Amino acid sequence: MPRVISVHSYRGGTGKSNFTANLATTVAALGNRVGVVDTDVPSPGIHNLFCLEPEQMDKTLNNYLWGESSIEDAAYDLSANVGIEGAGKLFLVPSSVKADDIARILKDGYDVKLMNDGFRNLVKTLQLDYLFIDTHPGLSKETFLSIAISHVLVLILRPDKQDYQGTAVTMDVARQLKVRKMLLAINKAHSKLNLEALKQKVEETYGEMVAGIFPLSEDIVQLASEGVFCVKYPEHPVSQEFRKVAQQIIEG
Structure with a gap:
C-alpha cells in the first residue's frame, strides 16, 4: 500500500523543503520508489x-493543473542526481x-480536487511506494487537502x-481532519539547548512524538x-x- 507523507510548517524559513528532500532521498536510498511533489506553488524551490x-x-505541476499535460509527464526521474541505484x-x-x-x-487558484486526482495517478503510474508532498507554509484550503489525504503528517518547527503557537493551530486542524499519524521534527535547534529536555517539553505540550x-x-x-x-555527507550526524x-515513516 503506497503511503502519502505531507511535510508542513506553519511558517516559512523552517527548512521544510530541505527536510523533505533529505527525507525522501533517504527513503529512496533504502530501495523504495519515491515521488516528491512541490505543491508550494507560490514559492517553489525544492528542485534546486x-x-x-x-x-x-x-513540464511542471502548473501545466497539469491547467490541463496542459498529465501529471506523470511533469515527473522527472532524478535518481542519478542523488546517487540512487538499484531498486530505489x-x-x-x-x-x-x-x-x-x-x-x-x-490570481486564479487551482482545482484542489484535480490535485488530489493527480496524486493518485502519480502513485499508480509510477508505482510509488511513498509520495512526499512539500506543502506551502501556513494554512489554506490547498494545505487542508494535503493534510487530509496524508497517512503521515510531518510538522517542522523551530x-x-x-x-510553537502556529504548530498548535496546525495540529488542531490535523486532528479535526483525522490524520492517521503525526510526527514532529524540531529543526535549527541551537547547540546551547538541552536537546533531551527540549524533546520532552515538545512531546508533553503537543501529545505527539518528536521523530528527530x-x-x-x-x-x-x-x-x-x-x-x-x-x-x-552520509556519515554526518544530521544524515543519521x-x-x-525515515525508519519511523517506513515502520508506520
Whole structure:
C-alpha cells in the first residue's frame, strides 16, 4: 500500500523543503520508489536541492493543473542526481518558477480536487511506494487537502514561540481532519539547548512524538541548497538523524 507523507510548517524559513528532500532521498536510498511533489506553488524551490535546473523543467505541476499535460509527464526521474541505484527511484514533480505562471496561480487558484486526482495517478503510474508532498507554509484550503489525504503528517518547527503557537493551530486542524499519524521534527535547534529536555517539553505540550531533532548546522548552510545534504555527507550526524526519521515513516 503506497503511503502519502505531507511535510508542513506553519511558517516559512523552517527548512521544510530541505527536510523533505533529505527525507525522501533517504527513503529512496533504502530501495523504495519515491515521488516528491512541490505543491508550494507560490514559492517553489525544492528542485534546486535535487539539482534540476529551471531550463530542464519542460513540464511542471502548473501545466497539469491547467490541463496542459498529465501529471506523470511533469515527473522527472532524478535518481542519478542523488546517487540512487538499484531498486530505489526518486521522482520530482516541480512547480514552475516563471513569474507569469506564479502570478496566474495566485490570481486564479487551482482545482484542489484535480490535485488530489493527480496524486493518485502519480502513485499508480509510477508505482510509488511513498509520495512526499512539500506543502506551502501556513494554512489554506490547498494545505487542508494535503493534510487530509496524508497517512503521515510531518510538522517542522523551530524552538521559537511563533513556531510553537502556529504548530498548535496546525495540529488542531490535523486532528479535526483525522490524520492517521503525526510526527514532529524540531529543526535549527541551537547547540546551547538541552536537546533531551527540549524533546520532552515538545512531546508533553503537543501529545505527539518528536521523530528527530536537527541542530542549527553551519554545514547545511554552507551547502546553500546546492544538493541533498545526506547524499554529500552520509556519515554526518544530521544524515543519521534523517535515517532515524525515515525508519519511523517506513515502520508506520
